Amino acid sequence: AKVVVLASGTGSLLRSLIDASRSDGYPARIVAVGVDRVCPAEEHADDAGIARFRVALREHPDRSAWDRALTDAVAAHEPDLVVTAGFMKILGTVFLDRFGGRIINTHPALLPSFPGAHAVPDALAYGVKVTGSTVHLVDGGVDTGPILAQEPVPVLDEDDETTLHERIKVVERRLLAEVVAAVATRGVVSDGRKAVIPSDRT
Numbered sequence: 001a002k003v004v005v006l007a008s009g010t011g012s013l014l015r016s017l018i019d020a021s022r023s024d025g026y027p028a029r030i031v032a033v034g035v036d037r038v039c040p041a042e043e044h045a046d047d048a049g050i051a052r053f054r055v056a057l058r059e060h061p062d063r064s065a066w067d068r069a070l071t072d073a074v075a076a077h078e079p080d081l082v083v084t085a086g087f088m089k090i091l092g093t094v095f096l097d098r099f100g101g102r103i104i105n106t107h108p109a110l111l112p113s114f115p116g117a118h119a120v121p122d123a124l125a126y127g128v129k130v131t132g133s134t135v136h137l138v139d140g141g142v143d144t145g146p147i148l149a150q151e152p153v154p155v156l157d158e159d160d161e162t163t164l165h166e167r168i169k170v171v172e173r174r175l176l177a178e179v180v181a182a183v184a185t186r187g188v189v190s191d192g193r194k195a196v197i198p199s200d201r202t
């Protein structure tokens with residue numbers, strides 16, 4: 001399967017997905033990396049010799065023009081799947097119409113708890129003892145799409161945002177690579193609310 005990865009940040013999830021995709025028999029190939037700002041994720045793409053593009057919101061007259069430009073930039077690579085790995089923008093309706101059901105996001109909390117861009121500090125502030133990683137399909141809401149996989153991560157008394165986020169990211173990197181491989185191989189069955197990756201057992 002051909003995958004386009006969208007990222008905005010340090011790109012450590014992108015980096016781990018690139019590494020996973022190079023392992024023998026991995027069923028997905030990253031054909032391009034897209035970003036919405038100058039960010040270290042671009043260097044990971046360059047280091048790996050993967051095509052990349054940047055579609056910045058502020059270089060477009062409005063959000064819908066940005067949405068169309070991002071959709072066109074991704075579509076040019078004809079991906080089977082789109083992965084948002086720390087992409088910090090809400091995708092627009094044109095993008096969702098084009099790639100809906102084929103967009104996989106990773107979120108650093110156990111959804112539906114702590115959606116949004118501040119999941120890790122929100123979980124810490126609430127005082128939960130367990131948080132985790134959620135890999136889900138993207139729909140029109142903020143972290144509301146059908147869940148594909150989840151895994152718990154303990155919160156330690158001495159945690160700060162950095163230590164907790166890094167413990168979650170260790171899980172996110174593995175879970176994302178596993179889910180992308182499973183979806184690339186077996187697809188997803190979704191009624192719009194729940195999603196299931198068919199079992200590989202015959």
Ligand code: GRF
Nearest residue numbers: 009010011012013086106108
């Ligand atoms: C991840 O925790 C992702 O779930 C979140 O942003 C982080 C991205 O990390 N939304 P990185 O930039 O790949 O290191």
